[in-house]
Amino acid sequence: MAPGLLLTDACILLRAFPQAIGDIVVSLDEDLESVRRRYNLPLDVTHWATFLISRTACCFDTFATTAPYEITHRKALLQELYPGEDALPDRLNAFAMNVNGSYAECRVMNDQFRMLYDGYFLHLNVTERTVIEKAEVELDTTREALYNQVADVLARTVEWEGCLTVALTDKGHRAYMEGFEQRRAWAAETFPRHVNEVLEALCGLVEERKRLSDEASAVWDEQVDGFHQHTSISRVPVPELCSALNPYSRILQQLSAQSVTQKSLVSKLKASSSKSVPRRWD
Ligand SMILES: *[C@@H]1O[C@H](CO)[C@@H](O)[C@H](O)[C@H]1NC(C)=O
Numbered sequence: 001m002a003p004g005l006l007l008t009d010a011c012i013l014l015r016a017f018p019q020a021i022g023d024i025v026v027s028l029d030e031d032l033e034s035v036r037r038r039y040n041l042p043l044d045v046t047h048w049a050t051f052l053i054s055r056t057a058c059c060f061d062t063f064a065t066t067a068p069y070e071i072t073h074r075k076a077l078l079q080e081l082y083p084g085e086d087a088l089p090d091r092l093n094a095f096a097m098n099v100n101g102s103y104a105e106c107r108v109m110n111d112q113f114r115m116l117y118d119g120y121f122l123h124l125n126v127t128e129r130t131v132i133e134k135a136e137v138e139l140d141t142t143r144e145a146l147y148n149q150v151a152d153v154l155a156r157t158v159e160w161e162g163c164l165t166v167a168l169t170d171k172g173h174r175a176y177m178e179g180f181e182q183r184r185a186w187a188a189e190t191f192p193r194h195v196n197e198v199l200e201a202l203c204g205l206v207e208e209r210k211r212l213s214d215e216a217s218a219v220w221d222e223q224v225d226g227f228h229q230h231t232s233i234s235r236v237p238v239p240e241l242c243s244a245l246n247p248y249s250r251i252l253q254q255l256s257a258q259s260v261t262q263k264s265l266v267s268k269l270k271a272s273s274s275k276s277v278p279r280r281w282d
């Protein structure tokens, strides 16, 4: 008897393939669904591009309306608080440098104390040791608290210096205007072009895998018909089984390539969408 699989076993084996293909298609669709939920997009992927582009345009419009107002408003406020003061960013910076400098001095003194402590501790009597040990603990705590406060001052200075520069200096205003024009160009040209490209490719993938899934089902239906017509056969010869598997193997390869392409398209989409969040100027 020719080697081969019992017809029922062959059926069970082959049936697993269109099922696996269906599962892969579902999981690729689910990956897109999570993108859809994350970015709050319409159900139909062919509408995503229009949606994303108009949302970005809307964000830019909001920014374009509110930012100049905010800047003017803050500028007036600052001038009211510090009349005649045109060097606020420099003053703020000088203040921060002063704080940082004092902290550096404090550290030098702390190091000196450490050296003296290590050198003289053994020469002290019991009462003195108790006093100095207590002082050491307090000093450590204070130094740590001071370190955190200085770091906080420096971080805030960086943040506020930028804001003050934009609101109060010509240089800052020019940089802001440049950024503004770049954002405008990005929202009106770069982003739409990019999103259209990525989404065209993504829609292509969705269509292709729907076709592949239908094809797998069609192949399977045909195979079932074939087996029913040859009920006299109780075994499927190995070569026949191999050629029955061929179409599935080709489809699986295509889906595996799809999964790589889809991942890269989705990360491109995420990268460009994250830029659409407006920067804050307040
Ligand atoms: C603060 O001072 C330290 C050392 O004195 C220096 O390394 C650091 O760059 C200074 N930080 C800033 C923001 O100037």
Ligand SMILES: *[C@@H]1O[C@H](CO)[C@@H](O)[C@H](O)[C@H]1NC(C)=O
Binding pocket: 125, 126, 127, 128
């Ligand atoms: C420790 O030394 C200090 C000053 O040198 C002195 O006043 C104190 O009486 C001494 N205490 C003891 C317990 O020896």
